[in-house]
Amino acid sequence: MKKMQPNPLLYVDNFSFGYENSEKLILNELHFSLRVHETTLLIGASGSGKSSLALCLNGLYPDTVEGISSGDIFYRGKNIQDFQKGELNQKIGIVFQEPESQFCMITVEDELAFTLENRKVAPSEMPERISEVLSAVGMNDCQNRKIYELSGGQKQKIALAAVLLLEPELLILDEPTANLDPVSRIEFIQLIKQIQEKQKLAVFIIEHQIEDWLDITDRILVLGKQGTIIADGNAASIFVDYYFLLKKEGIFLPKQFSNTVDSYPIPVKSPPPVKRDALITIEKMSFHHKKQPILQEINLKIHRGEFVAIVGENGAGKSTLLQLMTGLLTPQKGTINFYDKPVEKWDEKELRKRMGYVFQNPEHQFITDTVYDELTFGMKLNGWSTAELNTAATTLLKQFHLEKNKYSNPFSLSGGEKRRLSVATMLDETPDILFFDEPTFGQDAETTRELMCMIDSLRQNGTAIVFVTHDMDIVDTVDRAIVLYQQHIHYNGEPESLWKQADLLEKARLRPPYRIQVLHKEGESLDLVH
Secondary structure, eight states, X not given: OOOOOSSOSEEEEEEEEXXXXXXXXXXXXXXXXXXXXXXXXXXXXXXXXXXXXXXXXXXXXXXXXXXXXEEEEEETTEEGGGSOTTXXXXXXXXXXXXXXXXXXXXXXXXXXXXXXXXXXXXXXXXXXXXXXXXXXXXXXXXXXSBGGGSOHHHHHHHHHHHHHTTOOSEEEEESTTTTSOHHHHHHHHHXXXXXXXXXXXXXXXXXXXXXXXXXXXXEEEXXXXXXXXXXXXXHHXXXXXXXHHHHXXXXXXOGGGSSOGGGSSOOOOOOOOSOOOEEEEEEEEEEEETTEEEEEEEEEEEXXXXXXXXXXXTXXXXXXXXXXXXXXXXXXXXXXXXXXXXXXXXOHHHHHHHEEEEOSSGGGGOOSSSHHHHHHHHHHXXXXXXXXXXXXXXXXXXXXXXXXXXXXXXXXXXXXXXXXXXXHGGGSSOOSEEEEESTTTTOOHHHHHHHHHHHHHHHHTTOEEEEEOSOHHXXXXXXXXXXXXXXXXXXXXXXXXXXXXXXXXXXXXXXXXXXHHHHHHTTOOOOOBO
């Protein structure tokens, strides 16, 4: 047993946790401590229990779920079970993996005011505090906006603002940058550093993409697939001494610690099929919401078997463009055709068979009580036999590493497992085109590689793939990149040429992929366009 650090802020003593209906513990005899003002990074494979651990540290688990636990967690020497209801939540603030799950009000201002009300802050003081915290997270112009109108990245910042108003001593962040554009990710990390230094917080971060966090991290904990801490130390010791163990666990390795740029777990780009007829044709399309222009004069074609990435800063309209192409939204101007027929004129059932859409928030597409029922829901509607259902479901469960979750409620899965399930539900048929909104969110290295290989196989069979993503290493592998900026398409072409557009990358808050960054450092010319 490890010796407890002197005067820890939080001390975890032989703690285990599992769900009542599960034979396997998620967290198994954990023993570690967190120190005052320390920044700790927790890494591990998808589904290893990282989010469950965060919720246990905060006291939300096991009380709010059908869970069982053993061992103890102490906060400043006091068992967290001895705190009054709601008391611990103000001392240990948490920004959830899905920020929507922690919002209670309609508008940004009301959400932040609600937090202050719970702290019994005088109404006369609220406007100044709300203004200050919105300024701190770079959301000054969103005070009067409705939360559901915000992009995923903007919601993440509002969730952080609400937690900061609690003035916690320990801040837990569960994949806080997953929905942020590349530049916003750097700004967010610097913001956390500034907040940590100013407020003397301890920060506990859960992340898969960890490179940008290393400069502000004091310590790294590695949670293994069996729910135990398998490594604890600084970055150099973790990624050098435990290099092969981390690879075996399927954990993303920081590229600066990898042997080669090619270690990023994405398959080599293969050429698209020769047949290239247009599936989606958009002409002079514009869309606004409540008189606010979102997209203007969009002209775009998506071809059979093509792999296309749509990129841009948070709030650029990327998810909106996907919803327009799938017929979930209707433009006020212009046309969107699927094959040669307007999207809105397709029979709904036929359209959904030929077109798949994986939402940014996977919970938005779950409609049943078990993973098995979720996978087979569409098959049942299409008249599949019981034998066909079982065969297809078994294949998908194995392919997406969800066998152990067959009878679990989809909403009880980890963030990465929810994402894999949301992708799997779109594959009961082989659609003509698949739309993905941040599909690698919450995925470790192993599941990311498998997802990308599966996507490559689909496109080789003629399925067009359209991604919305902030991961520039993935964008580096696609056939075509689309850059949205200030409601318009500002780039439509091969990624290799995009990386030379230095001014556009800066304006659209993008960064080139790691491969290009290495070439820059090694002094190779890219013929940059300014």
